[in-house]
Amino acid sequence: MPQFEGTWRLSVLAAEAAWPQRVVVTGGIQTVVAGQPGRVEVLRGRRWRLDFEHDPGGGWRPDDRVLVEPRRRDGNRVSTVIRCKDRDWRHDRAPNDLVVRLDAARHAVRVRAVHALREGSGRSTSVADALRRPGDWLLVFEAEHTGVEPFDYDLSLALSGPTRTALAASGIEIWPDGRSARTSQDVDEDGAVLMPALEVGTAHRLSLPISVRGSSAPSRWEFALMRAGRVVETTELVVGPEAGHASVPADDDGATPVRAAEPADLSRGAVAGSSSRAWPYGAAGRA
Incomplete structure (x- = not known):
């Protein structure tokens, strides 16, 4: 069968x-x-x-x-x-x-927030709590391969353009002061974290340095799985007080099921799945 x-x-x-x-x-x-x-x-x-x-x-x-x-x-x-x-x-x-x-x-991820570490002190808290507290933090996420074919070494994971724009507007800087070298992970020139080869159902942890200068971060973050600068698939993670109350059925940890990105107008900062158009990195900040 x-x-x-x-x-x-x-x-x-x-x-x-x-x-x-x-x-x-x-x-x-x-x-x-x-x-x-x-x-x-x-x-x-x-x-x-x-x-x-x-x-x-x-x-x-x-x-x-x-x-x-x-x-x-x-x-x-x-x-x-x-x-x-x-x-x-x-x-x-x-x-x-x-x-x-x-x-x-074929290739997709489900992202889960693990914890946040305050730089310089080693203090650990939830990602949602860190986003309410000014300072420099290292956010740790876990990306599980929920697609149906193994990853090769040609995929990366980044925050979407709309999410980066929303974070910047609320006083949160991503990759401040070029701290990618201090995370012991491979990061491309646009700030996307390079993913290792993964079998279906296995997971990889990645970290994201941020500098919090405000206290009203968006609770819904969109991540984009990318290949050669183009979006392959997107997934949404609820990290704030709305966790567990997403517009689509949420799992216990607040991560919504992986979905295929629908064609969209990139001029509005939206994400298009399986698109042949380049990912719009730019003034929104690096993720």
């Missing part, structure tokens, strides 16, 4: 069958998805598999045939279609009793 890992969006495209259909997910995820056209389920976990079943009356049985199409890649997106035949009949062998599509980001 088809096996997957990472975060995939499963959509039921069609169900042309006389019997009820369903998808049983086992392994790193345990759930059942009803075979009803229009049904959508986000599946996230380490190494899970799909089994396709039908109920002819008297209990669920495995389908006779499950056909998995080759994966198609388009930029940072990957997808596959699975067609099922519950029972092969002499007069009907078309694999259309249940048809589902799975879509995913």
Whole structure:
């Protein structure tokens, strides 16, 4: 049966069958998805598999045939279609009793705030608390690979242009005094932290020096995963008092599920996913 890992969006495209259909997910995820056209389920976990079943009356049985199409890649997106035949009949062998599509980001991250260290004292506190206290801080984040294909050494992570603009407006300077050399990490000329090769489901910690001169930092931060100066995918992190109350379902630590960046007007400082346009670094500050 088809096996997957990472975060995939499963959509039921069609169900042309006389019997009820369903998808049983086992392994790193345990759930059942009803075979009803229009049904959508986000599946996230380490190494899970799909089994396709039908109920002819008297209990669920495995389908006779499950056909998995080759994966198609388009930029940072990957997808596959699975067609099922519950029972092969002499007069009907078309694999259309249940048809589902799975879509995913090849490379994506989920960012979590770990803690903040006050420079010179070693004092540790939460990132949200540090943003309310003037001074120089080192913010520590953890970026988990939630895509479906391993990272190579060609990706970096940065704060988005709108987030840098909002931080600068509230009196927070990113990478003050060229302190990138003191963080023991690789940082490119635009302030993006270079990511190591990561397997799906593994994580990497990174640090971000800041200088706080105000007390009204934005609570929602957008991070951009980048390749060669172009945005691959974005994710949002809630670091302030709104944590756990994001506009999309939030996990316990306030990090919203990784999402694909939609095409947007970069002239307004927005982020475009899988864009061929260069990332707009500039007056907003380095991140």
